[in-house]
Amino acid sequence: MSSGTNDIHLNDPQALYRRWEESQWSPFTIDLSTDRRHWLEMTGDDQRLIFFILSSLMVAEERITTKFSGLVGAYGTEEEATFLATQQVDEARHMQFYARFQDEVIASRDTITAHVDRARAQVSDGFRQIFDVELVEAHRRLIAEPGSLAAKARFVTLYHLILEATLGLTTFKFTTDYLSREDLLPGFVQGYSKIHHDETRHIGYGVWFLRETVRSEPGIADVIRQTLRDLLPSVVASLEPPGADAGRDFDAIGASGEAISAFALGGLTRRADIVGVPLSTL
Ligand SMILES: [Fe+2]
Numbered sequence: 001m002s003s004g005t006n007d008i009h010l011n012d013p014q015a016l017y018r019r020w021e022e023s024q025w026s027p028f029t030i031d032l033s034t035d036r037r038h039w040l041e042m043t044g045d046d047q048r049l050i051f052f053i054l055s056s057l058m059v060a061e062e063r064i065t066t067k068f069s070g071l072v073g074a075y076g077t078e079e080e081a082t083f084l085a086t087q088q089v090d091e092a093r094h095m096q097f098y099a100r101f102q103d104e105v106i107a108s109r110d111t112i113t114a115h116v117d118r119a120r121a122q123v124s125d126g127f128r129q130i131f132d133v134e135l136v137e138a139h140r141r142l143i144a145e146p147g148s149l150a151a152k153a154r155f156v157t158l159y160h161l162i163l164e165a166t167l168g169l170t171t172f173k174f175t176t177d178y179l180s181r182e183d184l185l186p187g188f189v190q191g192y193s194k195i196h197h198d199e200t201r202h203i204g205y206g207v208w209f210l211r212e213t214v215r216s217e218p219g220i221a222d223v224i225r226q227t228l229r230d231l232l233p234s235v236v237a238s239l240e241p242p243g244a245d246a247g248r249d250f251d252a253i254g255a256s257g258e259a260i261s262a263f264a265l266g267g268l269t270r271r272a273d274i275v276g277v278p279l280s281t282l
């Protein structure tokens, strides 16, 4: 491809690492006192909806933190190793923020494992398939074959393109739009926005890595295609709210299922074009 979105400028790992150095924040300095008051004043329905979203984030960040080290070990250059080490710290920081939110706003002080176990009861089957089966398997294979470009491309497609970009950005947009509009949980919105800022760096790496890899090894495009084909059904299922089969919708947060799917698919379409593997070729 000689023109179009495939040619846009992307930051390389060294540029992303420099950004990381300038973007430090602490999950322990955000004020959560208003959030605690809001939580106690919320109706049962609102609490259930918020708890469902928070649970998904708690489980996701735990998985994403503990199923990442294989990628650090599969680095190409030292600059890439440096950037990947920062991403691992970021993910642990995100997990710590959600655990602190559980400690101080939702429940009482407990271990991260206990918070994740409680949150786990809330998440959907599609979500479990992605985080507990597909991600775990892709990570296991990457640890077994750190020199395999195919294993690395599958992992980055799943982790950066699907989990972080497609599911992550969509959840961030609709959750923070809703909370900001309703003037709810300001500390959570502040922390989640810091997390989002980190995530845009991570996604930048993933898109950079996949595009460079497809350019140097065109056969890898098939690995990316196959990964997307394998995962898209679970992505669609996991974007549905609990009880969607009973006709419920995300009306409660002021967004239809169609709007959520369109946003998710729009972003994935754009990134797949940049990578050089348009969704139309699936
Ligand atoms: Fe994260």
Ligand SMILES: [Fe+2]
Binding pocket: 091, 164, 198, 199, 202
């Ligand atoms: Fe991330």
